[in-house]
Amino acid sequence: MTQTAIPYVFMRGGTSRGPYFRREDLPEDLDDLAQVLIAVLGAGHPLNIDGIGGGAAVTTKVAMLSKSQNNWADVDYFFAQVSVEEGSVDFKPTCGNIMSGVGAAAIEMGLIDAQKDETEIRINAVNTGARAVARVKTPGGMLTYEGDTEIAGAPGTSAPVQLSFMGVAGSSTGAFLPTGNLIDTIDGIPVTCMDVAMPVVIARAVDFGLSGYESAAELDDNQAFFERMEGMRRQAGALMGMGDVSGSVTPKFGILAPARNGGTIAARYFMPHRTHPTMAVTGAQCLASCALTPGTVADGLVPQAIQSPANVVLEHASGTIEVLVEYSMDNGFELNAAGLVRTARKLADGHVYIPSRIWAGKEALV
Template sequence: MTTMNSIPCMIMRGGTSRGPFLRMRDLPDSQEEQAEILLNLMGSGHALQIDGIGGGDPLTSKVAIVERSSDLAADVDYLFAQVDVLSRRVDFNPNCGNMLSAVGPYAIETGLVEVQEGTTIVRVRNLNTQRLIECHVPTPGRQVTYEGDTRISGVPGEAAGIQLSFLDIVGTKTGALLPTGQASDTIEGIEVTCLDAATPIIMIDAADLGLSGQESPAELDDHRAMLERLERIRREAGHRMGLGDVSQSVLPKPVLVSAPADDTSTLCTRYFVPHRCHKAIAVTGAIAVATAVSVPGTVANRIAVEAGRLEADGQLPQVKLEHPSGFIDLDVEHRCGNPVDIARVSLIRTARKIMSGTIFYSLPSAPGPDMLTSKAS
């Protein structure tokens, strides 16, 4: 027996992701009940998510839940949910920096934040990581503008640039930049770096898996033996990072790194989510890789040194990463010249409002037992 329900919704593109934006006040308090609503709203359990608004891809099966913040340091709270396409599971554990780029505009559009002339700074507390992000939203004439001349790889056309500044990014899930206590570990005979900055990742030199690092996402997704090995390494890395059994979690995210093909780039990346290769790179994943570049002994640092990309002092305040859809540029600010003490990482994204209205979904009488994989910390 099912019941038809409805909820106010705004669908937005944030960076290279897209999904519904909801108010926390419109959802039940229980995260299990929230998960059931999101699964039915997105149409999960079907490859096309045909009975919902999901796009049949992890990048378009995401949800942002936003509300006024009780934290005096923030304007709004943002809870991210990764909704599985095929399985009836929702992961509230990771953050999504791409969806985050639309949180500022959404907060202004819905009256959660008072708009300012020129630029409105929206201070966002991410509930998944308990970290603060400043979103600089263009608001000429005291209105959110989505039109502009900023291009980001992976998104067609141009739009208004939104600056995101991630504060206090170290140890978001594990409490340490290098959660295993060292910059390099060996798993299954392969050198890996386990690092937690904005999100936990494991970095591997693509060459150590017999790859060039320039493969397309489709080629990597078809490489079953490599994906199986990568998953074994990821699970062992999760244990060593103190994350426990990560078989049902998307964290840590694997990243293959290699020397860049472009002379102006720092590194080439292939980012996994975690069982399919991202068609670009997640914002939080890019922050983690950019942070690692200046940390002595990491896989990223070693490859950047070998490629002659580091400055004389061993630091690189501006990092440009290649990914399958193009490039992403990040500014890394260190405190007192310390490569492992990061003050903030900033980058430019774009967003667009796609629709605003009411969304309908069916809700079974009782939630399923396996729909929630992990709760936000």
């Protein structure tokens, strides 16, 4: 055989999509795994023409699932962000949108049995150690994708997936404020470096000469902004204790502005080398936490304090996303839990094929 077949389920999770695998069906060694995922997605070409990627960072994501080794969780979820145009894979971050499909994929793969009416799946995010509970609709013990829930950035309606996140403060760096400061100044611009579900460098749009209401395409065309932002992101990564982040997609970057369509605050989020067409679930939790924390760059952008539990509505490039944040202020801002509603849908299943010269498969090792 000149090709290796790998079983997979292809899912849309929130506003991202990609292949979901059983972890046991892939190489254990991370270097070998990276080469397999690069081949699967077709990384290294802007259209991912020789793989199943979609030519955008939100469509070159991978979920790998297994029965959890964690006493609390049902499923271990290992995430990989595969580059579109470079032959590289980042195993550092996690992805909340792709996590939206983990519950359904775990049932599809037989890792979890569907319960009557609704099935609760406790998820351990292997990359960061964060915990999440997904609740998916399973009427009569049968998984369904049909429903009337709509999310910005995904067409049509689907069954809701309720996600509740715990233990996400400091999940990547070990600290809610990795630099120890509410505000740092980098290249003359005030930023808040915060780690909630995802480490993010957050600034005010106006400090870059932006409105914060630009479309994703308008921002992507602003090369001068991206060059400045990348330089700041790399400096912030070092300040956050993350070392040289030039080859990593974390920390991410976000900019804020006052809401103008009835939301809590306007935000744009970067992946980091392209503008997110909507909003990342992980990034949304961090930006919402920033908006609620006194003394950050969000001060003055939110009209008034919001009591816990706070429903924070982020206005993004394609609409809005709501984050329900439970927090306390006894010892400064302390995040207890964050919840969002997403949707997911199975798009395909079967086998994806890669050249056997890249990996001959598990059976070749026996």
